[in-house]
Amino acid sequence: xxxxxxxxxxxxxxxxxxxxxxxxxxxxxxxxxxxxxxxxxxxxxxxxxxxxxxxxxxxxxxxxxxxxxxxxxxxx
Amino acid sequence: xxxxxxxxxxxxxxxxxxxxxxxxxxxxxxxxxxxxxxxxxxxxxxxxxxxxxxxxxxxxxxxxxxxxxxxxxxxxxxxxxxxxxxxxxxxxxxxxxxxxxxxxxxxxxxxxxxxxxxxxxxxxxxxxxxxxxxxxxxxxxxxxxxxxxxxxxxxxxxxxxx
Numbered sequence: 001x002x003x004x005x006x007x008x009x010x011x012x013x014x015x016x017x018x019x020x021x022x023x024x025x026x027x028x029x030x031x032x033x034x035x036x037x038x039x040x041x042x043x044x045x046x047x048x049x050x051x052x053x054x055x056x057x058x059x060x061x062x063x064x065x066x067x068x069x070x071x072x073x074x075x076x
Numbered sequence: 077x078x079x080x081x082x083x084x085x086x087x088x089x090x091x092x093x094x095x096x097x098x099x100x101x102x103x104x105x106x107x108x109x110x111x112x113x114x115x116x117x118x119x120x121x122x123x124x125x126x127x128x129x130x131x132x133x134x135x136x137x138x139x140x141x142x143x144x145x146x147x148x149x150x151x152x153x154x155x156x157x158x159x160x161x162x163x164x165x166x167x168x169x170x171x172x173x174x175x176x177x178x179x180x181x182x183x184x185x186x187x188x189x190x191x192x193x194x195x196x197x198x199x200x201x202x203x204x205x206x207x208x209x210x211x212x213x214x215x216x217x218x219x220x221x222x223x224x225x226x227x228x229x230x231x232x233x234x235x236x237x238x
Contacts, residue, residue: 008153011100046152058108058142
């Protein structure tokens with residue numbers, strides 16, 4: 001799922017080379033930590049968090065299929 | 077100065093041609109690990125992607141949340157945030173068309189109720205495109221007016237007796 005978040009984030013931001021995703025696997029939940037350039041934070045969060053919510057919806061569907069839970073954390 | 081800023085704005089900016097959208101979208105689907113087949117076509121300057129396959133149910137559950145979210149992201153990526161008409165439309169076996177018929181029917185029934193009761197009625201939250209369909213359907217209906225209220229994902233159509 002790391003690749004999915006990376007693909008979307010890189011396509012959204014101005015500085016794709018500064019996109020980094022870390023996958024922290026827990027027992028039931030996998031946390032995906034997304035880091036972007038400070039100036040790109042708004043691009044991955046979106047108006048009223050809409051962009052982030054859309055990425056989470058994609059992760060939710062993939063999680064349903066794989067019977068896992070993916071959590072997206074956007075780190076500042 | 078302005079020139080420099082503009083060229084810096086989006087170095088890897090995708091232009092949204094059909095092959096570009098196709099390549100990006102197929103990679104995206106692969107990464108979600110959903111079992112879906114995508115068909116691509118161009119229609120009056122809009123790229124229409126039709127999705128079908130065993131995992132189609134995932135797209136349409138919860139008010140087509142996945143279909144709408146993915147479409148929103150694709151348009152952000154290929155058109156930027158200032159997009160006007162949708163550049164990429166994501167559909168699944170005529171879901172959009174069926175939804176439009178459903179919304180028109182819903183609008184008609186709700187309008188009858190409002191006209192009879194003389195009380196305003198607020199529909200469930202909808203996407204801008206869905207609200208547009210409802211407003212257009214109600215524009216032809218006598219005895220009621222419609223307006224959108226709320227913001228973001230909570231924005232919904234309210235039907236008011238006139």
